[in-house]
Amino acid sequence: MKKIALAGAVVGLGLLVACQPAAQKAEAQKPKKKLSKYEKFKIAFYQNQDKWQKYCSNEAQLVPQGISIEEFKKAMLATIKFPPGGKVMGDWKRGEKLFGDPKKGGRSRRGNCYACHCGDPQIIACGNIGPSLRGYGKRGIDPKQTYMRIYNSWAFNPCSAMPRLGYWGVLKPEEIADIVAFLHSPESPINR
């Protein structure tokens, strides 16, 4: 009996000793070597570029090469996630701030939609790269379709100039729902 206990103790001790350096090693590996500026840039520019962007990195820019458009759209559609509960319309007032805060002349660090689209007629400083969104809610477009276009525009227009805001996580699904509400709600300045 004593012997077994002793053996057990020895084995336990051995295990402890054996495990400790391993644990320490794991801890020592955690704080990685600080990356230089150039290495960080290389990660951001080369490694973080996803394969869909590679298909679009050609001289035509707006047409994917090396993959069929149907396949491209299908893969992009599969990435779209909906907010919990599947509610694609949120609060339009919050959406207005994300779209472009009227108090700041339509600027926003998040959505920044006025850079390319016109919307609220009060905000004149709007770009003409994308189509104008004035009166968008009256066009009879399904809000779900709008949501999907904002989440991943490349599911409809591969390689378009519009960023895939939801895909990259620039906007949360709930935030996109707020913007959809801003576009569709009859009270919002876009439709008034």
Place this chain on the structure above:
Amino acid sequence: MGKRALLALGLFAGGAVVGTLAVAKEKLPEHLRELLELGMHPGHVFVDEGRDYYHNLKGPNGKTCATCHGQDGAKLEGAYAKMPRYYKDIDKVADIDLRILSCMTKYMGFDPKDKKFRKEYDKKLRVPLATYVASLSNGMKINVEIKHPKEKEMYELGKKIWFTRAGAREFSCAMCHTVLAGKRIRLQGLPNPVKAKSYNHWPAYRFGSDRMWTMEDRVTSCFKAYFLFTKRWDEKKDWVKKPPLYSKEVIAVELYMKHASNGGIIEVPGLLR
């Protein structure tokens, strides 16, 4: 016509919007225009500063730039028109910023690993010296040749980067400056620098940021501002990565753009928004 109509509307709206519209007109602010009419260009301060460094800044071994290149840059006339190009002594394709740095470390005796010197060069000496040396080529045609294999390699890299779409905003250089050229981001018209040969007025004084920029600053800050948004809403990380100065990618893009501007007549320093 469209812009004028917009301007009229802007005056009605008043307030903050007018500020943005003034920029949209792509004209100089009043005080700068007056200065120009008087023959005073804010960029000329940098040319004078650069001339001062050129003649008076002594390296650890007692040489100044003028020791080799002659009084008032006599031997540097036309050098900027051919940059960036391959240099045998450093075995690299160098643009003006890197060329001056390697001259200082190789021939003037500065230590390339001395952090204090590097900081001083990057922040203080680089821009005036580059502006001064560039201004020596005023009135000449840009003539970048791609002959050496390293130049060819860099040109291909630059062309590839020009069309590479990256970052969370899916941007590439070509997206704005080739495909969407002529349209507007907000009210800022997008130029086509390749077609317009607008390399000829760089380094330029930008009154938006109120300082002189070389093309190196321009390219790195383009990367920072438009390309590489990597932050996600659930991560609190620095989401902007810009390449450090003198990196291969920056010089490659410069080479691509300047080669496209061949034939443009150099007018340095430029004056831009």
